[in-house]
Amino acid sequence: MEFEKAKETFIQTWGTLGSEWGINRTMAQVHALLLIAPEPLSTDDVMEQLRVSRGNANMNLRDLINWNLAERVIKAGDRKEYFRAEKDIWEIARRIAKERKRREIEPLKDVLKELRKVKGDKKDAGVKQFTETVEGLGDFVDKMDKSMDYLLKADEHWFFGTLLKAFK
Amino acid sequence: MEFEKAKETFIQTWGTLGSEWGINRTMAQVHALLLIAPEPLSTDDVMEQLRVSRGNANMNLRDLINWNLAERVIKAGDRKEYFRAEKDIWEIARRIAKERKRREIEPLKDVLKELRKVKGDKKDAGVKQFTETVEGLGDFVDKMDKSMDYLLKADEHWFFGTLLKAFK
């Protein structure tokens, strides 16, 4: 495959995958673009390469920064801002995990904790099933969350080394 | 919190979480409804409790079956079909993991394998960064995929037991 075609495919694939996982397609595409860029890119580079508006490029670049997946780079003697993505895949995975945990798992844990206190007749089948489901889910989320904490502290080699050895 | 309010909150929360993870909100809500239902529900039950159309209810119930998260139940002497969700959270997690792996990770692996064969001057910075990114990503996805295979074979107690012990 030619390089230009491969780039295009990579950006498209990453964008599609992103939207399947609830991430704005363009944000994922901008991320892909930065991942394969050997040098930091400007907003204009992103606009040109992905054919999107300035507003859109700006917004998605800022979102990537909020996800801690990209950073601003200032070049001496240049008014423009440039953007560079973290390139280490393990580090990217950790940052995404950390962010989703903070944005989605922690609030879920809080809701489930509240729901465990539901009032109702424990003899009632509906109440009984509700309680069991919420408790089962709460325990599972807590375990996942704890596992995630270890993952966030671990380095890649140790993590996969231990994991793949443990589960051989 | 009152039972009815708790039910409502649970369904809403599960629906929101679903859409954050790229799953149709209504499908997640139907799933939530089935998860807390002590008995299998009919299409009409779903329509009534979630206030959605017959077409919508039917479609999302079928999707849940395609995800292997719900099954049809036939009651003797009743023409209607009923639906019951798998209630064991560990089993649900495994089925979702299995399905997303099949739908998303396997195709991604294929694309990355193709992209590794990109033609281009290895001295070119763009080609070099592209190759490194794609290779790093490919290796990472392979490891994740392998870990997932173990997870899919494991049972919950063993999985969390080993994992939480290994990473203490």
Next chain:
DNA sequence: TTGAACTTTCAGAAATTATTGAAAATTTAA
């Protein structure tokens, strides 16, 4: 067979989400 009960389909409508582009705000060199 027939027809009532039930399920599925799908074109059009509605709702949601993403994008544009121009104006406003900000920054910085001179």
Next chain:
DNA sequence: TTAAATTTTCAATAATTTCTGAAAGTTCAA
């Protein structure tokens, strides 16, 4: 200061996704 360069905002618009509801399809008891 000034004004040019750049970034940010956001109302309007577009694109995408989801939902509705009625018609078509299927099943089954009699």
